[in-house]
Amino acid sequence: MVSLTPVEIEGFTFLAIAVELPKTTLLVVSSERGYIMCGALDVGLLNEKLKDRRIIAGRAVGVKTIDQLLEAPLESVTIEAEAMGITKGTIGRDALLMML
Template sequence: MIDLSPINIAGHTFLAVTVLLPKTTLLAVTSDKGYIMCGALDVALLNEKLKDRKVIAGRAVGVRTIEQLLNAPLESVTYEAEELGIHKGMIGKDALLKMI
């Protein structure tokens, strides 16, 4: 099952994506500029092999719901996210607000 839901954070609308897979769930919340995602996101791949794409993204691990993703500290972020002031340890929803 795939669920796409708009969510509101501080008056801004983001899109929450939940993909139920066998034995795991993929979670992401996106803005027009970037996104945060569960541990399935490979930040090293984005920073190294896909660096020319300039992806703005952050990764939180150990989350099982969108609410947890929004409130979890980011475990890693892309170089482009750092350029926007997003850093490791920042809470997911705070990072999203820097992506508007």
């Protein structure tokens, strides 16, 4: 099953996406400029193979719900996210606000 849900943070609306897969759930919360995602996100791939796309993204590991993703510190971020001031350890919801 796939669910799309609006998530409001400090008056701004983001899109939460949950994809239920066998034995795991893929979690993403997106702004218009970037996104945060569960451990399935390969930040290394984005930074190396897709560098020319300038993707703004962060990854949190060990999360099982959208709420946990929003509250978790990011374990890794892309080069473009880092250029915006989003660093390892930034809380998911704070990173999203920085992506506006």
